[in-house]
Amino acid sequence: MRSHLLNDTTAERYRSSVTEGVERVAARIATTSRPFTGISVDDLAPRIEAVDLDEPLHDTIAALDELDELYLRDAVYFHHPRYLAHLNCPVVIPAVLGEAVLSAVNSSLDTWDQSAGGTLIERRLIDWTAERIGLGPAADGVFTSGGSQSNLQAMLLAREEAAKAGKPADQLRIFASEVGHFSIQKAATLLGLGEDAVIVIPTDHNKRMQTVALAHELERCLDDDLTPMAVVATAGTTDFGSIDPLPEIAELCEQYGTWMHVDAAYGCGLLASLKNRHLIDGIERADSVTVDYHKSFFQPVSSSAVLVRDRATLSHATYHAEYLNPRRMVQERIPNQVDKSLQTTRRFDALKLWMTLRVMGADAIGELFDSVCDMADDGWRLLAADPRYDVVVEPQLSTLVFRYIPESICDPSAIDRANLYARKALFASGDAVVAGTKVGERQYLKFTLLNPETTVADITAVLDLIAGHAEQYLGETLDRAS
């Protein structure tokens, strides 16, 4: 039987197998005319159920043929200009190349003796990112699986810093805006801080944290003999792309001696922008920062990092095992990244960003992100001028939140249902994919623009499609009612 292990005798096989796979993906990508086929769970599930996992095909081509049917044909394609839903970007080719290399070599970034140069490449990229943020000479950080893990680690460090100062865990409070990411709540729960630990701060009409309210809550926290453990400023909220006022928040954190975390999972692309970097001025005052390269650096999932101002704080995540990273290695100055990470075995995701910077450069990434932000401005003007739509929040990044409103006066809950219906109908048609969210009690729709290939014509066409579906729904409901 032929060996499937990748080694010196199978290098040719590796080359031809992977090339076959790349061919299939390239063929699909070259010919997708819609972001989605609109297939339903009920149609797809039985086909995947029908595969007998105990009966291998023993043939790469046959397995790829099967995969093409089961997955590639009906996948949701983020490269399509009418995929406008979540924070998913089309990926840049140098990063995909990095992905292919890193999985074949399969370095594990936990210890030097499992990665060698990979460790140093990751460290350079952490330093590069920290420098772009402006965190100063003692900065450090580590790549993570995503923003949720980065936020968890940042909250862990903040908790341990508070504990060092003798503050009991049940008295620690975290402050985040009402449109902050739910991973902060999850982190608080995982860290045993209790469900009251996260204090939600209201936002202004642009969905930015109200710093007056933050100051008030910080004061109240002290009055109640509680400890403000961390303020989480979001630099690009998931729902609105709004950026909290970082300089004012930094001031308050300094005044109250509180850890400042900036969740820039979405807005980190501005670090590469020549034009819009100023939007995140103040980020350099953070104690920790979350960045998701897999959102606004056009990197494949996963690629994220947590950065800290003071590398010593990362030691709160340090544990030693004799078999892996014994304490003596610290004295021997052997760089073991596991000393800084919540993960042990860990992918060399950094290679994707490395290849991107080496082939394209940061300016090119920044220009891609700038262009989607510009497109959001154009989209906002379109929506604001369109009587069929109500649009909230002039975009700071690349998100548009809006809702279809009928010409005739109509019950708001019927409008909610019409918008929900339009989103579903659009998904089922496969013509475009959009997201949804609530603003107050009302149902809204959302475009997250991360594809520089999306044009004003695409936005116009998708708005017409949405209006068509919503009108059809309201027409049918009215018919039924009369």
Ligand SMILES: *Cc1c(COP(=O)(O)O)cnc(C)c1O
């Ligand atoms: C996406 C997002 C996260 C979570 O990141 P993942 O990579 O999905 O885990 C955290 N914060 C913000 C603001 C986000 O947009």
